[in-house]
Amino acid sequence: MMSVLELNKSLLQEMITYVDGYAPLEACGLLAGKEARAEKMIGVTNQAQSPARFVMDPSEQLQAFDWIESNGLDLIGIFHSHPTGPEIVSATDIAEAAYPVVHLIFSHSDSDWKARGFWIEDGSAREVILRVTG
Numbered sequence: 358m359m360s361v362l363e364l365n366k367s368l369l370q371e372m373i374t375y376v377d378g379y380a381p382l383e384a385c386g387l388l389a390g391k392e393a394r395a396e397k398m399i400g401v402t403n404q405a406q407s408p409a410r411f412v413m414d415p416s417e418q419l420q421a422f423d424w425i426e427s428n429g430l431d432l433i434g435i436f437h438s439h440p441t442g443p444e445i446v447s448a449t450d451i452a453e454a455a456y457p458v459v460h461l462i463f464s465h466s467d468s469d470w471k472a473r474g475f476w477i478e479d480g481s482a483r484e485v486i487l488r489v490t491g
């Protein structure tokens with residue numbers, strides 16, 4: 358289990374720009390990095406094209422896994438957006454979590470996107486602190 362995920366401000370902004378461009382639909386993607394530090398985001402088409410759920414396009418997801426491996430990185434996170442909230446993972450997110458990685462939720466309230474991280478295991482979610490640097 359991971360309790361802190363580090364990422365830099367520009368990577369966070371890159372994900373916000375991506376999910377904002379996808380709104381009002383949910384956006385989704387993968388985060389690659391090393392140990393507890395995220396280094397790269399890869400947006401994946403939301404096959405569900407829904408404002409309330411996401412299904413990653415399987416072939417894009419496989420391509421992303423290949424890219425991550427060939428660049429010597431690991432899959433360390435999955436992000437998706439909740440364009441109309443809530444800030445936390447949903448019961449569906451918990452039920453469908455397939456990988457032992459940090460799940461980042463970008464939720465929209467007022468005019469800002471907010472990011473929170475969660476570790477999902479054995480049917481429950483615990484908050485992961487996002488440490489944003491430089």
Ligand SMILES: [Zn+2]
Nearest residue numbers: 437446447450
């Ligand atoms: Zn969700």
